[in-house]
Structure formats: C-alpha cells, structure tokens
Amino acid sequence: MNLLARLKQGLGRTRTQIAGIVSEKGSLDEAFFDVLEEALLAADVGLEQAESILDRLRDDSAEARVDSTRDAWAILKHTLTRDLTVAKPVDEFPPKPWVILVVGVNGVGKTTTIGKMAQEFHERGKRVMLGAADTFRAGAIEQLGIWAERTGSDFVAQQAGADAASVAFDAMEAARGRGTDVLMLDTAGRLHTKANLMSELQKIVRVVRRHTPHAPNEILLVVDATTGQNALKQAEVFHQSLGLTGLVITKLDGTAKGGMALALTRNLGVPIRKVGVGEGENDLQDFDPATYVEAMFGDLE
Ligand SMILES: Nc1nc2c(ncn2[C@@H]2O[C@H](COP(=O)(O)OP(=O)(O)OP(=O)(O)O)[C@@H](O)[C@H]2O)c(=O)[nH]1
Numbered sequence: 155m156n157l158l159a160r161l162k163q164g165l166g167r168t169r170t171q172i173a174g175i176v177s178e179k180g181s182l183d184e185a186f187f188d189v190l191e192e193a194l195l196a197a198d199v200g201l202e203q204a205e206s207i208l209d210r211l212r213d214d215s216a217e218a219r220v221d222s223t224r225d226a227w228a229i230l231k232h233t234l235t236r237d238l239t240v241a242k243p244v245d246e247f248p249p250k251p252w253v254i255l256v257v258g259v260n261g262v263g264k265t266t267t268i269g270k271m272a273q274e275f276h277e278r279g280k281r282v283m284l285g286a287a288d289t290f291r292a293g294a295i296e297q298l299g300i301w302a303e304r305t306g307s308d309f310v311a312q313q314a315g316a317d318a319a320s321v322a323f324d325a326m327e328a329a330r331g332r333g334t335d336v337l338m339l340d341t342a343g344r345l346h347t348k349a350n351l352m353s354e355l356q357k358i359v360r361v362v363r364r365h366t367p368h369a370p371n372e373i374l375l376v377v378d379a380t381t382g383q384n385a386l387k388q389a390e391v392f393h394q395s396l397g398l399t400g401l402v403i404t405k406l407d408g409t410a411k412g413g414m415a416l417a418l419t420r421n422l423g424v425p426i427r428k429v430g431v432g433e434g435e436n437d438l439q440d441f442d443p444a445t446y447v448e449a450m451f452g453d454l455e
C-alpha cells in the first residue's frame with residue numbers, strides 16, 4: 155500500500171462521516187454545518203479551531219456566493235490546506251554536520267522516526283550519525299544502535315545513566331572528525347520529573363551550541379497522533395522551553411485524529427516536517443498540506 159493510501163486509511167473515518175452531506179444539490183443549511191462541526195471534533199481538530207474553521211467557511215461561502223455543499227467543500231479544503239502551510243525552515247546541509255535534536259514525551263516514536271529519517275538521508279547519499287542522548291530508559295541505547303546498524307549510520311553512545319549532554323558533546327566531536335553530513339540526537343521522553351526533562355534538554359542545546367554556534371539546526375518535536383489534543387499541550391510546553399523548528403506526527407496509520415495537525419500548526423506557527431504511517435523504515439513521508447487535507451477530507455463521492 156502506498157503512503158498516501160495508508161494515510162487515507164488512518165484518516166478515512168473522518169471522510170466517511172461527512173461523505174453523506176456533500177453533494178451538488180446539498181444546501182448550506184445549519185444541518186450541514188452541524189454535521190461538519192461534529193466531524194471536525196471527532197477528528198480532534200479541537201473546539202476553538204473547529205469554530206474558527208466554520209466561521210470562516212460561512213463568511214467565505216457568503217462572499218463567493220456559494221450555495222451548494224460541494225462548492226463549500228472545495229473552499230473548506232483550500233482553507234485547511236492554507237492553515238497547514240507554514241514557511242519551511244532553511245535548506246539542509248550548508249553547515250556540516252547538520253544537527254537535528256529530536257524531542258518528545260515517552261513512547262511517541264522519537265527513536266523510530268530517527269531510524270526512518272536516517273534511512274532517508276542514507277538513500278540521499280548522506281553520511282549519517284546517530285547520538286544516543288537518551289541515557290535514562292533501559293534499552294534506549296541498544297534500540298538506537300540497532301537503527302544505526304540497519305541504516306548504515308555511525309553511532310555514538312556512552313553507558314546507560316551517563317550525562318545526556320556529554321553524549322551530545324561527544325557526538326558533535328565525532329561528527330566533526332568524521333565529516334558527518336547529518337547528526338541526529340535521540341533524547342529521553344521521560345525523566346524523574348517533567349522539569350528535569352526540560353532542563354536536561356535545554357542543557358543539551360546549550361552544550362551543542364557552545365560546541366558549534368549554528369547547531370542544533372533543527373529541534374524536532376515528535377507527537378503521537380493518537381493522543382489528539384494532548385499533543386497540543388505537550389507541544390506548547392516543549393516550544394516554550396526549547397524553541398521548536400519543526401514537528402513530526404507519528405502513528406497516523408492508526409487513528410482518525412489527524413485534525414490535531416491543524417491546531418498544532420495554527421497555535422505554534424511551526425511547520426510539520428514529517429508524518430509517520432507505520433513502524434518500518436520506509437513508513438515516513440514528507441508532510442504536504444494538500445495531500446494531508448485530501449487524505450482527511452478528499453474523495454467524498
Ligand atoms: N503504527 C505506528 N507505530 C509507530 C510509528 N512510529 C513509532 N511507532 C511505534 O511506537 C512505539 C514507540 O516508538 P519509539 O520510537 O520507541 O518511541 P520513543 O519516543 O523513542 O519512546 P521513548 O524512548 O520511550 O521515549 C514503537 O513500538 C514504534 O514501533 C508510526 O508512525 N506508526
């Protein structure tokens with residue numbers, strides 16, 4: 155199954171729910187907006203966001219003198235695509251190594267996403283290094299090591315329980331020494347307390363920046379789509395502490411809650427870089443707003 159199909163399967167429940175209300179002759183009455191609101195809420199777009207979308211759809215439809223649900227639908231898809239479009243960060247790889255710090259709460263898919271991205275970079279002919287700065291969870295170092303082996307990436311680690319920032323520093327040194335194109339740093343999703351986690355991550359950023367002022371070039375937050383609106387709260391905390399440059403949404407293969415992408419983008423103003431649609435190394439795709447909206451709301455007839 156190709157990736158769009160997989161994304162569609164995950165997000166498909168949203169489409170099924172609204173399929174019945176969109177047609178050439180369907181009129182733009184309150185019943186239409188009610189069903190639409192329900193569908194947006196079921197997709198975990200969030201109440202505030204859903205209301206804003208409906209208000210704008212009412213205004214835009216009136217302005218364009220649209221009176222069929224099908225035409226309103228086209229306007230809606232256009233609006234959502236625009237909402238999901240955030241200016242992309244600068245190009246990768248002028249500075250070497252390009253350093254990507256990957257953060258997020260436990261279990262969201264950080265390590266797996268690093269493995270998948272390593273595979274992509276590898277296929278583009280890049281020399282990749284993975285740094286095991288999750289020194290807290292038992293098994294985390296080994297898990298990343300396996301991904302390094304699978305993807306032909308260099309690997310830097312210390313023993314479990316070591317200082318995460320010290321691992322990051324070692325990795326920076328090693329990457330400079332070996333001419334690495336892209337260094338990805340894995341981090342813990344949980345420490346003894348949340349405050350500990352944020353200060354550990356901030357320390358990693360400080361140490362990396364002291365080593366190489368332009369790094370980290372990206373700070374990517376990974377969120378699990380199945381957690382819906384909770385992801386938004388997590389993202390706000392991480393963004394405040396670290397200044398995120400991008401988001402990765404995982405597990406879109408198993409959820410109808412893809413609407414959280416809209417709230418994430420609008421509230422944070424941070425672009426979604428990648429979406430995960432499975433556990434394998436090829437189950438990652440670049441985020442494309444139009445494709446995403448099509449997967450959620452396309453093909454109604
Ligand atoms: N279905 C599906 N599963 C995924 C996806 N991404 C990750 N997973 C699974 O989610 C689980 C957790 O993934 P990890 O990569 O270990 O998550 P993590 O954020 O590194 O977790 P911690 O290191 O404990 O903080 C694993 O079983 C992965 O295979 C995805 O896009 N789709």
Ligand SMILES: [Mg+2]
Nearest residue numbers: 264265288294
């Ligand atoms: Mg991990």
